[in-house]
Amino acid sequence: MKNENWIAPSILSANFAKLGEEVDNVLKAGADIVHFDVMDNHFVPNLTIGPLVCEALRKHGVTAPIDVHLMVEPVDRIVPDFAKAGASYITFHPEGSVHIDRTLQLIKDCGCKAGLVFNPGTPLSHLDYVMDKLDMILLMSVNPGFGGQSFLPSALGKLREVRKRIDDSGFNIRLEIDGGVNGANIGAIKAAGADTFVAGSAIFGKPDYKAIIDEMRAEMAKVG
Numbered sequence: 001m002k003n004e005n006w007i008a009p010s011i012l013s014a015n016f017a018k019l020g021e022e023v024d025n026v027l028k029a030g031a032d033i034v035h036f037d038v039m040d041n042h043f044v045p046n047l048t049i050g051p052l053v054c055e056a057l058r059k060h061g062v063t064a065p066i067d068v069h070l071m072v073e074p075v076d077r078i079v080p081d082f083a084k085a086g087a088s089y090i091t092f093h094p095e096g097s098v099h100i101d102r103t104l105q106l107i108k109d110c111g112c113k114a115g116l117v118f119n120p121g122t123p124l125s126h127l128d129y130v131m132d133k134l135d136m137i138l139l140m141s142v143n144p145g146f147g148g149q150s151f152l153p154s155a156l157g158k159l160r161e162v163r164k165r166i167d168d169s170g171f172n173i174r175l176e177i178d179g180g181v182n183g184a185n186i187g188a189i190k191a192a193g194a195d196t197f198v199a200g201s202a203i204f205g206k207p208d209y210k211a212i213i214d215e216m217r218a219e220m221a222k223v224g
């Protein structure tokens with residue numbers, strides 16, 4: 001199954017002093033989904049935003065899907081709060097949950113779409129036995145914790161491997177890439193099998209969000 005390509009700006013690189021406006025502008029510029037990075041200063045060495053901010057974006061009027069990337073440990077106790085706050089997708093790292101099948105089920109029972117996230121060095125064996133519970137697989141192409149890092153080329157081979165696993169499974173699972181994505185590498189990333197592209201600094205670091213999103217789509221179109 002072939003999914004539409006989604007561009008997912010990471011609000012980690014947005015101007016937090018005017019976050020609602022930033023999200024409105026990036027969606028108006030053609031983004032498909034809002035990537036929401038949650039860091040706890042424990043699982044990763046940085047501290048960002050929680051359910052209150054997600055709820056505030058919904059109250060502000062954001063109707064696009066919100067893609068909550070949990071970089072926290074433990075995972076389970078924060079899941080219902082994010083579901084109530086309006087999360088659409090909730091993804092988590094297997095290292096943050098002792099019982100990954102239970103956490104995936106919890107996310108789905110809360111009414112959200114569920115996904116697993118793989119750090120560059122995390123083996124794909126965590127996919128075994130849970131493919132039927134996944135709506136998304138997120139591959140990190142940087143080590144998590146900060147925006148603005150460079151794309152690790154090892155992610156391309158891993159993307160191809162996961163693309164094959166998804167296609168062989170027959171399930172409709174989105175394949176998302178996160179870290180160092182920009183206009184220069186998005187074509188190769190798409191060719192390797194991704195259909196959901198997180199980009200933080202590459203979008204919010206530019207003055208014209210529509211121009212960079214259009215450029216990303218044009219680069220993707222070149223690879224078909």
Ligand SMILES: O=C(CO)[C@H](O)[C@H](O)COP(=O)(O)O
Nearest residue numbers: 144145147148179180200201
């Ligand atoms: O999860 C993340 C970091 O842990 C961010 O989503 C990611 O780094 C996006 O930022 P950039 O596109 O600037 O690399």
Ligand SMILES: [Co+2]
Nearest residue numbers: 010037069178
């Ligand atoms: Co992220």
